[in-house]
Amino acid sequence: MxxxxxxxxxxxxxxxxxxxxxxxxxxxxxxxxxxxxxxxYAAREPVFNKRIDGPFRRFKWAVMVLCLAIYWVTPWLRWNRGPYAPDQAVLIDLAHRRFYMFGIEIWPHEFYFVAGLLIMAGIGLFLVTSAVGRAWCGYACPQTVWTDLFQHVDRFFDGDRNARARLHKAPWGPAKIARRLAKWTVYLAISFATGGAWIFYFADAPTLHHEFWTGQAAPVAYGTVFALTMTTFVLGGFMREQVCIYMCPWPRIQTAMLDEKSLIVTYKDWRGEPRASVKKAEKSPGQFGDCIDCNQCVAVCPTGIDIREGPQIGCITCGLCIDACDRVMKETGRARGLIDYATLEDAEREKAGNPPTRHLKLIWRPRTLVYFTVWGSIGLALLFMLGTRIHTDLTAAKDRNPPYIVLSDGSIRNAYTLRIRNMEGRPRRMEIALEGLSGGLLWSDDVGREQAARKIVRTVAADETQSVRAYVVAPANTPPQDFTFALQALGQAGEADNAKVQFDTPAGAP
Structure with missing residues (x-):
């Protein structure tokens, strides 16, 4: 060796x-x-971000309050659908396989509406990324919202940035233990409220709330609350920026969607470099840039990055560094915008001495317009389908074994299973009639053959599907053929539907 x-x-x-x-x-x-x-794996370095005030911070406050209010309040909103349907405004009713959202009711066979909404959500993220970069990550992502809330809890118990850093380095003692226990208790309370609110979307909220606290709820409710409580507690309280940097795949997808025309948070290095303190810059006018190397942009960043190092995966485009930098620029008598929303292409134009382009013009570019067109087209298509759909549906399945029965009088009988769907919140009378099949008659299990006719009437309960065992008989010399079951809703809004089926006879296939 x-x-x-x-x-x-x-x-x-x-x-x-x-x-x-x-x-x-x-x-x-x-x-x-x-x-x-x-x-x-690199051990996590705690981020103690500094409190800041400014337009982006206030907008972040507004989005956080709005998102939390929507999440916690929505299950308690009521919506009158009549006496036969639940009155919860937003409800995912797994037991009855329904999805209610205010005036919209989605049945299992209409899952394409849910798929369309999911596609719109995905394209909406592409649209937002194309227009304003990672604004979703910076403001409305659940991880960002709950992390921001937990960071405010940190400030309440531990103080601002320097105080939290000192407490983190301080040895464990009664005072530190008391602060940590108090803070973690609030963490758990917020996390429990998060998990508890989620289950209310899947059952009547007041009823489930009572059952939960009296021990009558289903075990899955308690398991779900526990799982979501612990994940919120860990991810929002202790992992925070690591979720954005290491766990979430969306930042890596976004990097493939950003280009030199994307509006992102940008440090204008040609204006800020070389850096120097205010005193040093005053001693040598014209030799240094506007950046005074105060590190305020780093201090306020919720993920702890230095935006002056250029675009990076840790930047969630929240704009807090812009608020901090603009305040420093104002205090030192320099122009705002050293850190600002800008495209790399426009930054080069500004570096060459040209005036910056208006943000609205930067947003409406071909890629953004394509995303918006696709997103809007899917939305309009869903609205059209929702507005033109009927609330009556009929399906028919023929018995295959035996395909037919020859009765004692020589007539031929086929059996079918009909499913009549009433998608309205009231009982409705439905008429089932035969179209075609000359000489054919129809009856069901609760109607004898002596009452067979060309049509029968059934009352279908509100928001239900009724199964009807139907029998069709035709004369002995009837050839094999296709015919139709026609469904007609009686009364107002007389919607109709039909199902084409086959009638088999000993003569063979039609």
Whole structure:
């Protein structure tokens, strides 16, 4: 081993030697002598972001309050759908396989509406990213909203940035333990409220609330609340920016969607560099840029990055660094916008001395218009389908074994299972009639053959599907053929539907 080390040139590790047979480098080629192997995971460095006030911070407050209010209040809103349907405005009724959202009711066979909404949500994220970068991550993402809320809890118990940093480094003692327990208790309360609100979307909120606290709720309700409470507690309280940087796939998807025309938070280095303090810049006018290297942009960042190092995955485009920098620029008598929303292309134009382009003009570009057109088209298509859909549906399935029965009088009988769907919040009378099949008659299990006719009437309960066992008989000499079950809703809004089926006879296939 000593001979190998002496044979290596100075500064080169013996680990970089090649296998003469294969010509491939050994696995230790990147590890120099005496240097520890690189770690696969970097330990988290706590981020103590500083309180800041400004337009972006106030907008962030508004979005956070709005998102939390929507999440916690929505299950308690009521919506009158009549006496036969639940009155919860937004309800995912898994037991009855329904999705209610105010005046809209989605049945299982209409899942394409839900799929359309999910597609719109995905394209909406593409649209927002194309227009204003990672604004979703910076303002409305659940991880961002709850992390922001927990950071305000930190400030309430531990103070602002410097106080939190000192407390973090301080040894454990009664005062620190008391603060931590109080803060973590609030964490748990918020996390419990988060998990508790989620289950109210799947059952009547007042009823489930009573059952939950009296121990009468289903075990899955308690399990769901526990799981969501712990994930919110851990992710929002202790992992925070690590979720954005390491766990969430969306930042990596967004990097493929951003280009030089995307509006993102940008540090204008040609204006800020070289950096110098105010006093040093006053002593040497014209030699330094506007950045005074105060690190306020770093201090307020919720993920702890330095935006002056350029675009990076840790930047969630919240704009707090803009608020901090604009305040410093105002205090030092410099123009705002050293850190600002800008495209890389427009930044180059501004660097060349041209005036910056208006943000509205930067947003409406071909890619954004394409996303908006696709997003809007899907939305309009869903609205059209929702407005033109009927609330009556009929399906028919023919018995295959036996395909037919020859009765004692020579007539031929086929059996069918009909499913009549009433999608309105009131009982409705439905008429089922035969169209085609000359000489054919129809009856059901609760109507004898002596009452067979060309049509029967059924009352279908509100918001229900009724199964009808139907029998169709035709004369002995009837050839195989297709015919139709026609469904007609009686009374107002007389909607109709039909189902085409086959009538089999001993003569063979039609």
């Amino acid at each position: 000593q001979n190998m080390e002496r044979a290596c040139p100075q500064g080169q590790s013996a680990g970089t030697s090649q296998d003469p047979g294969s010509g491939e480098m050994n696995k230790s080629e990147h590890i120099t002598a005496g240097q520890p192997a690189p770690k696969l």
